[in-house]
Amino acid sequence: MDFTFSEDQLLFQESVRDFLVNEITPDKIRQLWETDSGRSDELWQQLAELGLTGLTVPEDFGGLGMNELDFVLLAQEAGYVALSEPLVNSVLVATPLLSECGNSAIAEQWLPKIASGEARAVVGLAVNKLVEDAHCADLLLLEKDGAIYAVEAANASLRANESVDPGRKLFAVDFDPAAAVCLADGDTAQALLNKALNRGALGVAAQSLGLAQRMIDLSVQYTSERKQFGVAIGSFQAVKHHMANIAYKLEYAKTPVYRAAYDIANDTPRAELSVSHAKLAACEVADLAAKNSIQVHGAMGYTWEVDLHIFMKRAWAFNSSYGTAGFHKNRVAAALLADNAALGAGATF
Amino acid sequence: MKLEYTAEHQAFREEVRSWLKANVPAEPLKSFDTEEGFQQHREWEAKLYEGRWGMITWPEEMGGRGADLMQWLIFEEEYYAASAPLRVNQNGIFLLGPTLMEYGTEEQKKRFLNGMATGKDIWCQGWSEPNAGSDMAAIRSRADLSEDGSHYIINGQKTWSTRAVWADWCFGMFRTDPESERHRGLTFILVPLDSEGITVRPIPQLDGLPGFAEIFFDNVKVPVDCRLGGEGEGWSVAMATAGFERGLMLRSPARFQETAKRLVELYKANQETADEDPSIREAVLRAYMDAEAYCLTTYQTACRLMQGGKIGAEASTNKIFWSELDQQMHATALKILEIRGELLPESPDAGDVGRWLDGWLFAQSGPIYAGTNEIQRNIIAERMLGMPRK
Numbered sequence A: 001m002d003f004t005f006s007e008d009q010l011l012f013q014e015s016v017r018d019f020l021v022n023e024i025t026p027d028k029i030r031q032l033w034e035t036d037s038g039r040s041d042e043l044w045q046q047l048a049e050l051g052l053t054g055l056t057v058p059e060d061f062g063g064l065g066m067n068e069l070d071f072v073l074l075a076q077e078a079g080y081v082a083l084s085e086p087l088v089n090s091v092l093v094a095t096p097l098l099s100e101c102g103n104s105a106i107a108e109q110w111l112p113k114i115a116s117g118e119a120r121a122v123v124g125l126a127v128n129k130l131v132e133d134a135h136c137a138d139l140l141l142l143e144k145d146g147a148i149y150a151v152e153a154a155n156a157s158l159r160a161n162e163s164v165d166p167g168r169k170l171f172a173v174d175f176d177p178a179a180a181v182c183l184a185d186g187d188t189a190q191a192l193l194n195k196a197l198n199r200g201a202l203g204v205a206a207q208s209l210g211l212a213q214r215m216i217d218l219s220v221q222y223t224s225e226r227k228q229f230g231v232a233i234g235s236f237q238a239v240k241h242h243m244a245n246i247a248y249k250l251e252y253a254k255t256p257v258y259r260a261a262y263d264i265a266n267d268t269p270r271a272e273l274s275v276s277h278a279k280l281a282a283c284e285v286a287d288l289a290a291k292n293s294i295q296v297h298g299a300m301g302y303t304w305e306v307d308l309h310i311f312m313k314r315a316w317a318f319n320s321s322y323g324t325a326g327f328h329k330n331r332v333a334a335a336l337l338a339d340n341a342a343l344g345a346g347a348t349f
Numbered sequence B: 001m002k003l004e005y006t007a008e009h010q011a012f013r014e015e016v017r018s019w020l021k022a023n024v025p026a027e028p029l030k031s032f033d034t035e036e037g038f039q040q041h042r043e044w045e046a047k048l049y050e051g052r053w054g055m056i057t058w059p060e061e062m063g064g065r066g067a068d069l070m071q072w073l074i075f076e077e078e079y080y081a082a083s084a085p086l087r088v089n090q091n092g093i094f095l096l097g098p099t100l101m102e103y104g105t106e107e108q109k110k111r112f113l114n115g116m117a118t119g120k121d122i123w124c125q126g127w128s129e130p131n132a133g134s135d136m137a138a139i140r141s142r143a144d145l146s147e148d149g150s151h152y153i154i155n156g157q158k159t160w161s162t163r164a165v166w167a168d169w170c171f172g173m174f175r176t177d178p179e180s181e182r183h184r185g186l187t188f189i190l191v192p193l194d195s196e197g198i199t200v201r202p203i204p205q206l207d208g209l210p211g212f213a214e215i216f217f218d219n220v221k222v223p224v225d226c227r228l229g230g231e232g233e234g235w236s237v238a239m240a241t242a243g244f245e246r247g248l249m250l251r252s253p254a255r256f257q258e259t260a261k262r263l264v265e266l267y268k269a270n271q272e273t274a275d276e277d278p279s280i281r282e283a284v285l286r287a288y289m290d291a292e293a294y295c296l297t298t299y300q301t302a303c304r305l306m307q308g309g310k311i312g313a314e315a316s317t318n319k320i321f322w323s324e325l326d327q328q329m330h331a332t333a334l335k336i337l338e339i340r341g342e343l344l345p346e347s348p349d350a351g352d353v354g355r356w357l358d359g360w361l362f363a364q365s366g367p368i369y370a371g372t373n374e375i376q377r378n379i380i381a382e383r384m385l386g387m388p389r390k
């Protein structure tokens, strides 16, 4: 039994954190909001050079051949800076789907380009209704009527939607199945789609941990500087307890997320339950972080100018991404109420 | 990361399980807040000791097994799954024992550890006083060194001392320097409760049983070799004890996972009526997930500690989490039991209401004892997050 990350995993996290915190500053985020695509080719190339776009691409195709557990801490860091490039979905959802879909021609054609950063692939699952980042994708993997299609960008027609989070780009996508490659249908497709959903939910959960931490950090900093009644407002107990409530819940949301990453990486029978628990716990703490953080910022928190809303809005958007809370609760309930459910002391591992 | 037990751990689990199966009393013991129950639990401690299952993390030469934290967690899982008796001796073996091993003289270890291990000496804690609750540094009970330096003379009052009614010894903090303020000038002293000048006055708890007591000290003479650590060093010795308490030993996840399991079963058995209030299903799911999360985080902490890490202020997160979880689970059970939720188990119409009401009453104290949850929140904000003190 070892519930810790390896030295290598922690070092990788540290170097990615340094890069992201330096590059994806709130100023940079605001600049990107003003551009048409909201995405940066230059940044994507840098992420590729760090090995991130190819993290889960098999080594034969020029990637690092790593898994979900290797990536979960990095996804957390992506959440910490509210990264808008489609990295997490590419690494966790699109790449594994391409690798596992059984169509080697498509895999050979696209995976090396994904690893090198030359191409971006996105996935459109029915649960999400809209497709994130379809506008900057070269390849779209789309669910339609229970089947999965590979659609090249030229063959997809997009209708753009605006999100409350200016960093999220969401599209209704239409395509003609005749002009697309069907990667899987029937039970095979169902199994692949379910895995894609689990991986997407893991990505959202991990990023939510980072978002919660970022909101704590911003709020602690703000309340240590802002003075009222002659003292820093962070010295007031009501303010402290708002923060402490996020912090203690965060400690108990992290481990379910790490366990879910482990379960997915090792394809354990418990993976689905683990992921739903992780998603619920992580989104809940990010939500609480948003609620308590805006409160301790006072009117400042209600402005466009103060950076808090960058992270708050991402947290709100994540709530219903890759399965609503209701969806995940139903999955937990189904597992718990099953006749053979493993419950009680000693049943966790 | 590898979330699997080793073959040795599995074998250890089997060993614990089979011993418990053969030895856990078929009839549940009486509450240890009754005289008879206290005695029964003391005997159970002796039995655990004989099997070398009393305090497995202690070194072998002290009657333990030198078990690591992982084995301890496994032991606890089996212990709760077997519905084995609560530990009347926990103040001794989980709190004072480790403190003695760290701060005690060889002489003191020889003298106290064995009696603690066998259940011969049951210990109670004497921190709180009428005017020193959350503010423990306000302790005023005095211990004055006799002129010849051979003993302390203790005067004052301790209160809320759990299991003091039938306990044999009390450990706690007393002010040895009358001029001192706050954390300074306090000394950690071990006091035999049969000393002359001691009066123990039982205090009935919410369930009506005397689970704790006030202890009055009237010129009580205690030899200086009952001092643990140096004179005036009481605060740091006490913090070590509180550290063990808040850390891993006080409430292992197994306890809450078993409660969560019983709650799921209760819900399943009463689903039709329970679902009339949709918040009940929600609360049952939450109970399961939170108990699971508590287990996961505890395992993570144990693994970190086994690799040489330390517990810091984040230990305060654990106290809040389990005590709120415990309240929430019991509140949900009482809702499911509907009108029977208020009935004492021995009432003629109570049916199988079981221990839920008892558990609910006790759950009310979780956010209060071992440092209130407000104090824990202060610690998290100031020490973990670095928020300004003033």
Ligand SMILES: Cc1cc2nc3c(=O)[nH]c(=O)nc-3n(C[C@H](O)[C@H](O)[C@H](O)COP(=O)(O)OP(=O)(O)OC[C@H]3O[C@@H](n4cnc5c(N)ncnc54)[C@H](O)[C@@H]3O)c2cc1C
Binding pocket: A237, B124, B125, B126, B127, B128, B129, B132, B133, B134, B135, B159, B160, B161, B162, B163, B212, B365, B368, B369, B370, B371, B372, B373, B374, B375, B378
């Ligand atoms: C079941 C049980 C068993 C116990 N066993 C023992 C024992 O064996 N030995 C022992 O010595 N003691 C024991 N205690 C006592 C326990 O340690 C104290 O109850 C606890 O420290 C709180 O002190 P108090 O009761 O005086 O409450 P107070 O300190 O008066 O607190 C009352 C309320 O005020 C809040 N408050 C106080 N100070 C602050 C602050 N700075 N910031 C925010 N809020 C604050 C508290 O959080 C609480 O909500 C036990 C208590 C219980 C309930």
